[in-house]
Amino acid sequence: MLTLTPYEAIDQALAEEMRRDPTVLMFGEGVATKRRALSDEFGGQRVRNTPLAEAIIAGTAVGAAATGLRPVVDLLFAPFLCYAMDAIVNSAGKLRYVSGGQFAFPLVTLAMTGGGWGVGAQHNHNVEAWFVHSPGLKVVMPSDAADFKGLLKTAIRDDNPVLFFVDLGLLHTPGEVPAGEFTVPLGQAAVRREGDDVTLVAYGKSVAACQQAARTLAEQGRAAEVIDLRTLKPLDEATILASVRKTGRLVLVHEASRPCGVGAEIAALVAEQAHDALKAPIVRVTGPDAPAPASFVLEQAFTPQADAIVAAVQRLLG
Amino acid sequence: MKPTHPYSDPVDQLARMLLVRAYEDRIAALAAAGPFPASCPSAGQEAAAVGVVSALGADDLILTNHRSAGHLLARGADPGRLLAEVMGRETGYCRGRSGSLHISAKELGVVLTSTIVGGELSLAPGVALARSLLGRPGIVTCFFGDGAACEGIFHESINLASVWNLPVLFVCENNEWQAYVHRRETMLTDSIAAHAAAYGVEGRSVDGNDVAAVHAAALAAAAQVRASGRPFLLEARTYRARGHLEPDDQSHVDAGELAHWQARDPIALARERLIAAGQLDLDGFARLGAEARARIDAAVEFAVQSPYPDPAELLANVYA
Numbered sequence: 001m002l003t004l005t006p007y008e009a010i011d012q013a014l015a016e017e018m019r020r021d022p023t024v025l026m027f028g029e030g031v032a033t034k035r036r037a038l039s040d041e042f043g044g045q046r047v048r049n050t051p052l053a054e055a056i057i058a059g060t061a062v063g064a065a066a067t068g069l070r071p072v073v074d075l076l077f078a079p080f081l082c083y084a085m086d087a088i089v090n091s092a093g094k095l096r097y098v099s100g101g102q103f104a105f106p107l108v109t110l111a112m113t114g115g116g117w118g119v120g121a122q123h124n125h126n127v128e129a130w131f132v133h134s135p136g137l138k139v140v141m142p143s144d145a146a147d148f149k150g151l152l153k154t155a156i157r158d159d160n161p162v163l164f165f166v167d168l169g170l171l172h173t174p175g176e177v178p179a180g181e182f183t184v185p186l187g188q189a190a191v192r193r194e195g196d197d198v199t200l201v202a203y204g205k206s207v208a209a210c211q212q213a214a215r216t217l218a219e220q221g222r223a224a225e226v227i228d229l230r231t232l233k234p235l236d237e238a239t240i241l242a243s244v245r246k247t248g249r250l251v252l253v254h255e256a257s258r259p260c261g262v263g264a265e266i267a268a269l270v271a272e273q274a275h276d277a278l279k280a281p282i283v284r285v286t287g288p289d290a291p292a293p294a295s296f297v298l299e300q301a302f303t304p305q306a307d308a309i310v311a312a313v314q315r316l317l318g
Numbered sequence: 319m320k321p322t323h324p325y326s327d328p329v330d331q332l333a334r335m336l337l338v339r340a341y342e343d344r345i346a347a348l349a350a351a352g353p354f355p356a357s358c359p360s361a362g363q364e365a366a367a368v369g370v371v372s373a374l375g376a377d378d379l380i381l382t383n384h385r386s387a388g389h390l391l392a393r394g395a396d397p398g399r400l401l402a403e404v405m406g407r408e409t410g411y412c413r414g415r416s417g418s419l420h421i422s423a424k425e426l427g428v429v430l431t432s433t434i435v436g437g438e439l440s441l442a443p444g445v446a447l448a449r450s451l452l453g454r455p456g457i458v459t460c461f462f463g464d465g466a467a468c469e470g471i472f473h474e475s476i477n478l479a480s481v482w483n484l485p486v487l488f489v490c491e492n493n494e495w496q497a498y499v500h501r502r503e504t505m506l507t508d509s510i511a512a513h514a515a516a517y518g519v520e521g522r523s524v525d526g527n528d529v530a531a532v533h534a535a536a537l538a539a540a541a542q543v544r545a546s547g548r549p550f551l552l553e554a555r556t557y558r559a560r561g562h563l564e565p566d567d568q569s570h571v572d573a574g575e576l577a578h579w580q581a582r583d584p585i586a587l588a589r590e591r592l593i594a595a596g597q598l599d600l601d602g603f604a605r606l607g608a609e610a611r612a613r614i615d616a617a618v619e620f621a622v623q624s625p626y627p628d629p630a631e632l633l634a635n636v637y638a
């Protein structure tokens with residue numbers, strides 16, 4: 001095992017995949033400057049700085065992906081995706097289908113989001129559900145260093161466009177990463193902790209909040225199962241449904257706002273397919289329908305915390 | 319039938335223009351006769367389409383937009399498969415999933431057609447980057463309208479192509495209209511080619527209704543892109559002879575403007591020139607027109623006889 005931060009794990013995944021496949025390249029605003037080791041090893045053709053123009057960064061990745069390359073683009077902060085939406089949603093997501101299958105779009109878009117750095121609403125906005133709602137795209141949001149590496153390697157090898165969201169609050173938290181070659185499949189959730197009383201489903205740094213809540217609940221004699229989605233699309237429905245059938249109770253946790261969020265989709269899924277197993281209403285613990293604040297105190301209030309999850313479970317269990 | 323590329327015989331070029339006109343006339347007639355899927359006609363712009371496409375080599379790629387029939391037919395697309403696509407049939411170039419608005423035909427080098435105005439401009443630099451990095455031959459030609467030149471992505475695209483030395487021939491078909499808005503309402507300049515200079519790119523305007531002039535300008539521009547590996551912006555000044563979408567009575571169009579451009583019909587101009595040069599006579603011209611119409615008759619027959627897609631395959635190709 002190695003001890004790496006997700007930032008370092010991302011660098012390792014990029015370097016390994018670029019070594020493995022000469023068609024992998026990376027570009028974005030400051031990529032060549034900030035990922036020095038990559039630009040030293042792979043040179044200016046494959047590691048590129050771009051003009052400050054997210055729409056054409058994304059469009060160029062999409063055009064290159066359709067005609068033989070495997071681009072990874074760093075769009076920096078998730079709200080900047082708004083400038084890049086057309087290429088990602090209308091071209092990468094649709095032109096395979098629209099063309100009757102003539103093209104594939106193997107590309108990865110990196111974007112940071114989430115509270116923890118006090119950057120405020122125009123840098124911190126958890127928009128992952130927008131892309132879940134758009135056909136033709138895959139969406140990944142890891143919760144620990146090993147998954148950052150393993151999921152990014154798989155995303156680069158995938159023949160579809162993948163939105164890879166990097167939760168800022170995790171970026172510099174060291175974690176254990178297997179030393180050799182490994183990948184983590186897309187579409188496979190991880191059961192981080194087993195339990196019979198309640199299922200907690202989360203992704204990104206909300207997984208850690210659920211783990212902390214589960215420890216507190218354990219002290220109270222309550223066994224929570226914690227599921228880390230890892231991939232939001234395709235969604236690992238089987239793992240969620242199996243857990244709810246076992247526990248009969250479901251709490252959905254994410255930092256993104258509640259309306260039409262990933263939690264709403266999972267609640268509907270469980271209502272449709274495992275309603276008979278439910279012993280209590282489904283509960284969501286999410287960020288509010290509000291722009292993210294900058295002040296540390298407000299950011300903490302905005303972000304789902306372990307005590308709110310514990311309180312939700314206690315209400316469910318009576 | 320796939321023509322060889324480039325093709326410089328003016329009679330061949332006129333035959334292609336007549337095929338485009340026959341195709342658009344037939345769609346207009348079908349649309350006027352009853353419910354028919356939406357399509358944006360390229361009638362009046364045949365010289366721009368044929369003049370540029372006939373200047374491209376077999377390895378060159380084309381990105382285009384909603385008004386693409388001229389580009390596709392000039393490249394050798396089968397009108398039967400085009401009409402089948404427009405009519406939502408499985409035999410269409412995109413198996414009926416596109417309809418008229420975003421037809422790609424990878425086998426012809428017509429890739430990634432986007433009907434988001436400016437979408438093709440966002441994709442073109444990446445296509446050129448892939449060709450350069452993979453060492454593949456050929457340049458990338460990107461067709462867009464004067465309306466697309468009002469989108470921010472036009473400026474981002476040409477700037478990136480310049481900064482990264484990408485072999486993109488940008489071709490603006492300035493047809494004076496942007497759906498229901500006249501170009502004069504949207505820009506104070508009369509030259510879209512002039513934008514190129516701001517990005518360190520060479521730009522040139524050409525009479526887009528003169529197929530010989532367009533062809534010569536496109537040959538020179540493509541040669542320059544090939545030799546330099548750098549972009550070029552060619553503006554073809556032309557006119558949208560029919561409405562934005564079929565059917566359309568053109569009641570919003572100034573009659574004087576329409577008459578001015580009707581007197582400059584690209585097919586009539588090419589015909590007169592060839593007759594004056596002794597390369598064609600009226601009988602020959604009539605024959606070319608009849609051949610084109612006969613091909614479209616057969617194409618309609620093929621499309622109408624073609625099966626619709628199987629609803630069981632509704633979800634085919636959402637993901638790779």
Ligand SMILES: Cc1ncc(C[n+]2csc(CCOP(=O)(O)OP(=O)(O)O)c2C)c(N)n1
Pocket residue numbers: 358384385433434435436462463464465466467493495496497558
């Ligand atoms: C982003 C976007 N905005 C608006 C439209 C609707 N629309 C389709 S074609 C068109 C006019 C485009 O004008 P121009 O670029 O000059 O091309 P032309 O139609 O004249 O060939 C408009 C407004 C669209 N398809 N995409």
Ligand SMILES: [Mg+2]
Pocket residue numbers: 463464465491492493494495496497
């Ligand atoms: Mg126009």
